[in-house]
Each structure stands twice: as C-alpha cells, then as structure tokens.
Amino acid sequence: MTAIERLKKRRRHGQSSLKVLSASGQLGYGIPADSLRRGLDWNPDFIGCDMGSIDPGPAYLGSGQMATSPQLSKRDLRLVLLGARQIDVPLLLGTAGTAGARPHLDQTLAMVREIAAEEGLSFRLASIASDISADAVLQAKREGRLQPLGSGLSASEEEISASSHIVGQMGTEAFIRALDTGADVVIAGRACDTAIFTAIPQMLGYDLGLTMQMAKIIECTSICCVPGGRDPMMAVLGEADFELESTNPERRATPVSVAAHALYEQSDPDIVHEPEGTLLLNRALYEPIDDRRLRVSGGVWDPADRFTVKIEGARRVGERMVLLAATADPGFIAQLDTIVPAVEGIVRTMVEHDFLLQVRRYGAGALVTPKPSQAAPSEIFLLAEIIAERRETAKSAISVFKQYLLHHGFPGRLCTGGNLAFPFTPPELDGGTAWQFSLYHRMDVDALEPYFPVYVQDL
Amino acid sequence: MKLKDLSRVVRSKNAGPLTLSVDILFDSEANYLTACASNGLSLSALARLLDRPERDIRIIRDPRARAIKVVLPRAVVAGGVGDVDVYGAQHHAAFLDIEV
Numbered sequence: 001m002t003a004i005e006r007l008k009k010r011r012r013h014g015q016s017s018l019k020v021l022s023a024s025g026q027l028g029y030g031i032p033a034d035s036l037r038r039g040l041d042w043n044p045d046f047i048g049c050d051m052g053s054i055d056p057g058p059a060y061l062g063s064g065q066m067a068t069s070p071q072l073s074k075r076d077l078r079l080v081l082l083g084a085r086q087i088d089v090p091l092l093l094g095t096a097g098t099a100g101a102r103p104h105l106d107q108t109l110a111m112v113r114e115i116a117a118e119e120g121l122s123f124r125l126a127s128i129a130s131d132i133s134a135d136a137v138l139q140a141k142r143e144g145r146l147q148p149l150g151s152g153l154s155a156s157e158e159e160i161s162a163s164s165h166i167v168g169q170m171g172t173e174a175f176i177r178a179l180d181t182g183a184d185v186v187i188a189g190r191a192c193d194t195a196i197f198t199a200i201p202q203m204l205g206y207d208l209g210l211t212m213q214m215a216k217i218i219e220c221t222s223i224c225c226v227p228g229g230r231d232p233m234m235a236v237l238g239e240a241d242f243e244l245e246s247t248n249p250e251r252r253a254t255p256v257s258v259a260a261h262a263l264y265e266q267s268d269p270d271i272v273h274e275p276e277g278t279l280l281l282n283r284a285l286y287e288p289i290d291d292r293r294l295r296v297s298g299g300v301w302d303p304a305d306r307f308t309v310k311i312e313g314a315r316r317v318g319e320r321m322v323l324l325a326a327t328a329d330p331g332f333i334a335q336l337d338t339i340v341p342a343v344e345g346i347v348r349t350m351v352e353h354d355f356l357l358q359v360r361r362y363g364a365g366a367l368v369t370p371k372p373s374q375a376a377p378s379e380i381f382l383l384a385e386i387i388a389e390r391r392e393t394a395k396s397a398i399s400v401f402k403q404y405l406l407h408h409g410f411p412g413r414l415c416t417g418g419n420l421a422f423p424f425t426p427p428e429l430d431g432g433t434a435w436q437f438s439l440y441h442r443m444d445v446d447a448l449e450p451y452f453p454v455y456v457q458d459l
Numbered sequence: 460m461k462l463k464d465l466s467r468v469v470r471s472k473n474a475g476p477l478t479l480s481v482d483i484l485f486d487s488e489a490n491y492l493t494a495c496a497s498n499g500l501s502l503s504a505l506a507r508l509l510d511r512p513e514r515d516i517r518i519i520r521d522p523r524a525r526a527i528k529v530v531l532p533r534a535v536v537a538g539g540v541g542d543v544d545v546y547g548a549q550h551h552a553a554f555l556d557i558e559v
Contacts, residue, residue, distance in 0.1 A: 056545070056546075149475060153536060264482065266474055284523070440477055
C-alpha cells in the first residue's frame with residue numbers, strides 16, 4: 001500500500017486529525033538537522049517543503065540556474081528524502097531548484113535520483129512541470145486573458161517572446177493529480193507555497209479554509225514564531241481548527257507572532273489570492289494553548305468561478321561588467337554629479353557600441369536620499385555597472401570608464417595621483433548575464449491541468 | 460517620539476517583484492494606537508516622505524497583529540536595470556525617524 005493510500009484508509013476509519021510537518025521554507029540553505037529529527041520523531045502524516053521563490057530576482061528564472069549550492073541542496077534533499085522514506089509518508093516539494101522552470105526541475109530530479117541510488121531507496125517519484133510557452137501567453141494576451149499584477153511590466157509581444165523561461169504557479173489540483181498516481185515523493189516545478197500543504201488535506205476532506213490558512217502560516221516554517229527561525233514547523237489539522245508548534249523548543253508560536261506573520265510579504269493581510277480561489281482571514285482567531293503552542297481557526301475559502309494562473313517570466317537584458325571603487329576625496333565626492341556624466345561622455349566616444357551605465361554611490365544616497373542638513377560623507381563606495389549587448393563592449397566600456405574616472409580632472413583637484421581607491425585588482429568584475437522580469441501577470445484559463453503535466457517514475 | 464523608539468519591528472520586503480510592503484509592529488496596544496493616531500503616518504505625510512502620489516500608497520491597520528502595513532508599487536521592478544534593493548529589505552530606513 002502506498003503512503004497516500006494508507007492516509008486515505010486511516011481517514012475512512014475515522015482519523016479526525018492530520019499531522020503536517022513543514023520541513024523547509026527554502027530547501028538548500030541548510031535545514032537544522034536536530035529540529036528535523038524531532039519533527040520526524042513526532043510521526044507526521046506527511047512532509048512538505050518549499051525550495052524556491054521569486055524573491056531572489058530574475059537571474060535564476062532567466063538563466064535556469066539554482067540560487068542554492070548543489071552541495072547544500074543535495075544535503076537537504078537527502079535529509080527529507082531519508083526522513084520521509086524511513087517513516088513511509090508522502091514527501092511533497094514545491095518550486096524545485098529556486099525558480100521551478102524545466103532546468104531547475106531537472107537538476108532537482110537528478111539529485112533525487114542520485115540520492116535514491118546512493119541510499120538504496122525505492123519509491124514512486126512524480127514530477128510536475130510548470131513551464132508555459134510564450135505562444136500560450138501571447139494567445140492569452142490577444143484574447144484579453146492576461147492581467148498585470150502591478151505596474152512596471154509592459155508584457156509587450158516582444159517582451160513575451162524574448163523570455164527565456166516562463167512558469168506558471170501550480171495550485172492544489174496539480175499535487176492531487178500527482179498523488180493520485182500513487183506517488184510517494186512529488187517534486188513540483190513552480191508551485192504556490194500553499195499547494196504543497198493543501199493537496200493531501202483536500203484529498204482527505206478537511207475544511208479548505210482552515211487548510212489554506214494553515215498552509216499559508218507553516219510554509220515559512222518557524223519564521224512565524226518568536227524568535228523566528230528556520231526550524232521545521234508542526235501543525236495538527238483538525239475539523240474545526242489547527243494547532244501550531246515549532247520543532248525547536250526555543251521558538252514560540254504566539255497570537256501576535258503568527259498574526260504578524262500573516263502580514264509578511266503580503267499586500268493585504270486579510271485576503272490571499274490563490275489559483276483556485278481566495279482565502280479570507282478577517283475572522284482569523286489565534287488562541288494560545290500554552291506559551292509556545294497556538295490554536296488557530298477562522299480561515300474561510302471562497303472558490304473562484306474562473307481559474308487563474310500567476311505567471312512569471314524573465315528575459316536577458318545584456319552582459320554585465322561591474323567596477324568596485326571607493327573615494328575619500330571631498331572635492332571629488334562634491335562634484336560627482338558633473339564628473340560621472342563627463343567621464344561617461346568620454347567613454348561613449350571611445351567605445352563603438354551602445355551600453356548602459358549606472359553608478360551607485362554607497363554612503364551618498366544610493367539607498368536613501370541624504371537630508372540637506374546631513375554632513376558630507378568622509379568616504380563613499382562606488383559601484384559602476386555597464387550592461388551591453390555584447391560582453392566585449394561591456395568589458396571595453398568598464399575599463400575605459402575606470403581609467404578616465406581615476407584620472408579625471410576637476411576644479412580644485414588636489415589628488416592628482418588618482419581619484420579612486422581600488423580594493424584589489426582587477427577592480428572590474430564579470431557580472432555575467434543581466435536578466436530582468438518580463439512577466440508577473442495573471443492568466444485566466446479554462447482548465448489548470450494542461451499547464452501542469454505529471455510524470456511518474458519508479459525508482 | 461520617533462517611530463523607531465515606539466515600534467518593535469520596522470521591516471520592508473517585496474510582496475512580489477512589483478510591490479513593496481512595509482510592516483510596522485508594536486509591542487503594546489497603547490503604542491499601536493499612538494502610531495495609528497499620529498499625523499506622521501497619515502496618507503498625506505507618507506506621500507510626502509516617500510515622494511509618491513497618495514493614490515499609490517495603501518495603509519492597512521491590523522489590530523490583531525498590532526501592526527500598520529504600508530503598501531506601494533516598487534519604483535523599479537525587483538532585480539531590473541537600476542534597482543538597488545532586489546528584496547526590498549532596506550526601504551524601512553525612510554520610516555525610522557517619522558515623528559509619532
């Protein structure tokens with residue numbers, strides 16, 4: 001009998017609560033092993049982990065590379081795979097390999113297969129792809145089914161076509177289809193972090209509002225506690241409420257800490273949009289059980305009358321070179337507003353092709369505009385960035401910029417030996433390819449299933 | 460009093476790559492209510508502070524979490540050309556010296 005069949009059987013025989021272990025909110029950055037062990041000793045009914053996010057920026061989705069190191073990713077995967085197989089419960093993992101596109105999913109699946117071979121594990125592995133073709137997005141745009149989720153992205157036909165990867169966030173139904181194959185382990189591409197934790201409860205008939213509310217809190221593991229941390233989080237889902245407890249005895253789930261977490265990374269704390277509906281939290285109730293365990297209830301599920309998929313895309317901007325330099329010269333700092341454009345003009349006469357130059361002045365307003373009353377900084381750090389279509393152009397431009405900025409003359413100059421202090425040589429570093437988001441949109445669809453195909457393999 | 464002396468947490472973070480979310484959390488009901496009533500955290504004051512039109516800024520007060528949330532569109536899409544803060548984690552600084 002597979003792990004999911006056993007859960008269904010126990011439910012039919014009257015089991016009225018479900019023990020859920022959220023093992024990691026960012027798999028691959030190091031799961032605290034002692035805490036995970038305590039979570040496994042508690043005998044959860046299933047284990048979920050999240051492995052990605054859009055937060056680290058467009059480079060990972062664009063390039064297909066992972067943000068986490070292969071070594072740490074494999075360590076964490078080994079911990080959760082061994083743990084889940086030892087107690088023979090389903091393991092669900094969402095947003096494989098940071099961004100969840102095909103290359104990320106493939107790299108993660110390769111690690112899972114390697115670990116299974118190394119550890120002599122045998123199980124049914126289901127994977128769910130989440131890649132969406134540019135053609136499908138273009139068609140949605142032409143049919144008026146593509147809506148922006150904020151301002152700043154034009155989603156022109158050119159932008160869409162130039163995207164190197166486009167993914168859609170899968171919801172609960174994709175995980176249910178994967179589990180229906182009898183899979184013990186589900187590795188998903190780009191997924192809503194909640195879906196990892198809602199699929200099994202939904203299959204077993206638990207209340208959708210409560211389930212979604214629980215999922216939204218535990219997907220970040222113990223970050224909802226005081227003090228917050230990365231230790232796995234335990235939840236007991238019942239028929240009318242759920243209970244929360246961290247696997248780390250030092251972390252307390254309190255009414256205020258959990259309510260505050262509901263705000264985190266959300267634009268509205270009372271309304272959470274998911275592909276299959278909306279979670280309403282305005283009647284959420286948080287009751288302490290003791291000083292570190294919390295009982296939560298009140299989440300209400302409002303199913304959508306039309307399916308939507310949140311889609312994310314990234315495209316190449318060009319090739320990036322950066323220059324690291326500092327200055328302590330008061331005259332140079334005071335005249336930077338005229339010096340930088342002057343030097344840029346010189347570079348443009350030397351370098352044949354077009355490029356983009358950006359100089360960030362740390363210590364002098366890079367992040368926060370200085371107040372007029374503030375004294376001039378005694379030293380500042382300059383991060384100059386060139387982006388050009390071709391790497392050769394970027395390299396030429398950054399080197400010319402460096403040299404002319406170093407020796408640029410300005411009124412009252414005393415530092416004729418050079419305007420800049422370089423921390424090391426070469427101070428120009430290769431920043432690789434520059435990427436930017438091309439899509440962060442909502443796409444209305446008639447059915448979710450065609451976008452998130454399931455593949456099964458017996459290991 | 461300044462906001463940094465009245466609050467327990469002032470944090471900023473992306474809510475997706477197009478939106479910035481600033482959460483101000485308080486230790487006590489009294490401090491939360493003081494901040495809610497202060498002019499420094501009014502829509503017009505925040506619009507001036509952040510140099511944004513009022514229609515771009517949304518203020519949400521959550522008594523359960525003893526929190527005030529400020530939501531606004533990012534000036535540059537996260538990680539795009541010219542961005543200085545991919546995670547949006549340092550936009551809290553502008554709020555610290557607000558008089559409350």
